[in-house]
Amino acid sequence: MSPSTNFSTYLNPIPLVAILRGIQTHECEEIALGLYEQGFRCMEIPLNSPDALRSIGVLARALPEDCLLGAGTVLRLEQVGQVQDVGGGLIVMPHTDVALITAARQRGMYSLPGVATISEAFAALHAGADGLKLFPAESVPSTVLKAWRTVLPADSLCLPVGGVKPAGMQAYLKAGANGFGLGASLYQPGWSAQQVMQAASSFINALVGKD
Numbered sequence: 063m064s065p066s067t068n069f070s071t072y073l074n075p076i077p078l079v080a081i082l083r084g085i086q087t088h089e090c091e092e093i094a095l096g097l098y099e100q101g102f103r104c105m106e107i108p109l110n111s112p113d114a115l116r117s118i119g120v121l122a123r124a125l126p127e128d129c130l131l132g133a134g135t136v137l138r139l140e141q142v143g144q145v146q147d148v149g150g151g152l153i154v155m156p157h158t159d160v161a162l163i164t165a166a167r168q169r170g171m172y173s174l175p176g177v178a179t180i181s182e183a184f185a186a187l188h189a190g191a192d193g194l195k196l197f198p199a200e201s202v203p204s205t206v207l208k209a210w211r212t213v214l215p216a217d218s219l220c221l222p223v224g225g226v227k228p229a230g231m232q233a234y235l236k237a238g239a240n241g242f243g244l245g246a247s248l249y250q251p252g253w254s255a256q257q258v259m260q261a262a263s264s265f266i267n268a269l270v271g272k273d
Contacts, residue, residue, distance in 0.1 A: 069172050069192035070219055070240070072130040076101040076266055077241030079174075079221065081134055081154075082110045084251035087117045091124045098129055100262045105150055106154050108134035109141060114150050121150025146171060154243075156197060163189040164211065167182050174243075178202060180210055185220060194245070195243060198224030204237040211238040213218040228268035233271075 064251025073079075080102050094105055105121070107114050114133065121131050133145040137228065142153055142165045143197040152164040156176040164174040176197035177183045183194050196202040199222035202210075207220060214220070222234050224244030231242060248261050 067172075069130075070196075072104040072128075073219075073241045074103065076103075076188050076269060077264060078102055078104075078262075078269075079154075079223075079241065080105040080106065080248055080262075081243050081244055081245040082106070082249050083134070084134070085117060085121060085249065086251075090117045091120055093249065093258050094121050094125060096255050096259050097124060097262060099142070100259065100266065102262070103128060104130045104152070106132045106152055108143075108154075109137075112178040114142055118145065118150045119148035129147075132172070136162060142166055142169060142171070143155050153263040154195060156195075158186045160185065162191040163191050175221070180213065183210065183214060183218075187215065192257070193219035195223045196220055196239075196245075199226050199230075200224070204230075204239075205235040207234065207239060208237040215239070226265050231268045232271065233267070252261055266271050 080097050086109060089188050116262055118133060125131060129154050132150040132154060134154040135157045136153045139161060146169055152172045154174045158175045158177055163173045163175055172192040172196045174193045175186045175191050176195045177186055178201045186194060219240045221243050222239055223239045226242045226244060227247060244265060249258050
């Protein structure tokens with residue numbers, strides 16, 4: 063990760079963020095490397111996962127440098143430093159907390175705050191957020207995102223997260239989504255690496271309009 067790199071760089075070759083909630087340290091490397099091979103360049107482990115910081119540290123050492131790794135469900139200021147200390151560069155939160163956005167920016171980290179209203183979206187951007195996590199996605203359907211796009215800065219990165227399914231991706235993309243955060247539809251505790259890769263393939267196919 064380079065602080066001078068735009069967050070959008072990590073949405074290539076595929077604009078998907080892997081949310082590995084509940085993943086265990088012993089399995090995280092195999093699954094993350096498999097996702098990397100599929101084209102994922104952005105992954106996060108929510109801090110309410112078992113031994114999340116240790117898992118982030120494992121992945122920070124295992125994943126290539128062009129992969130952005132971080133933590134989700136970040137709720138407290140001290141967690142920003144803890145994530146950076148183990149090698150994470152991305153702070154994802156379920157809400158819009160200007161203090162967390164500022165702390166991440168001061169440390170040269172990226173932030174992706176959760177927003178559900180246009181007011182939250184502007185507040186997050188004004189605080190220096192690198193992207194907007196439309197969360198939960200059901201609260202910001204594609205029709206709402208299309209309206210948001212008429213007033214948001216053109217370079218704003220909007221990623222629906224929470225409840226995203228392959229069948230709904232094209233409508234969001236046409237409305238102006240830049241990518242998606244994938245949680246339980248991509249990984250669930252107990253799933254094998256093969257199951258995760260199969261789920262990933264379904265989303266990748268949906269991105270290019272394949273059934």
